[in-house]
Amino acid sequence: MRQYICKNGFSQNxxxxxxxxxxLYSVVQKGHFRNYFRYLNIDFxxxxxxxxxxxxxxxxxxxxxxxxxxxxxxxxxxxxTNFSKTGFSDWKHPKKISYHENSPEHKxxxxxxxxxxxxxxxxxxxxxxxxxxxxxxxxxxxTRVCSVVKSLAxxxxxxxxxxx
Numbered sequence: 001m002r003q004y005i006c007k008n009g010f011s012q013n014x015x016x017x018x019x020x021x022x023x024l025y026s027v028v029q030k031g032h033f034r035n036y037f038r039y040l041n042i043d044f045x046x047x048x049x050x051x052x053x054x055x056x057x058x059x060x061x062x063x064x065x066x067x068x069x070x071x072x073x074x075x076x077x078x079x080x081t082n083f084s085k086t087g088f089s090d091w092k093h094p095k096k097i098s099y100h101e102n103s104p105e106h107k108x109x110x111x112x113x114x115x116x117x118x119x120x121x122x123x124x125x126x127x128x129x130x131x132x133x134x135x136x137x138x139x140x141x142x143t144r145v146c147s148v149v150k151s152l153a154x155x156x157x158x159x160x161x162x163x164x
Contacts, residue, residue, distance in 0.1 A: 045069075
């Protein structure tokens with residue numbers, strides 16, 4: 001699973017409507033409770049750097065089934081945070097995404113994911129895959145040859161011709 005995602009990538013699901021991310025919040029205003037809803041905003045998938053440049057948070061993925069966002073590197077490499085276990089859905093405090101982004105655990109998982117992706121793209125890995133494929137092919141050829149020899153021997157037939 002890790003290798004597949006590192007090699008092929010994953011979808012952030014940004015093209016769907018975020019209706020499943022609806023969360024109810026209550027506030028006391030002038031002595032009365034007021035309920036309101038918050039939704040995931042597309043801007044949570046972007047961050048502004050110190051120099052003012054806007055970058056995509058390409059490590060986040062939205063789940064329609066839970067209405068939460070997940071940190072894919074932390075999910076793949078078993079980081080025990082809410083971003084990998086239950087997902088993040090506190091739309092009132094989006095700053096927590098930045099806190100997670102700067103945490104050492106997240107940085108380690110992101111590093112592991114990039115290392116695995118770079119290892120998968122190396123020639124050595126491709127050669128090993130080619131060797132494995134060729135090995136499987138020749139094993140299947142040998143299996144078929146053995147089956148033919150056993151079949152001929154069990155029926156008392158010769159390899160070629162009538163008498164041998």
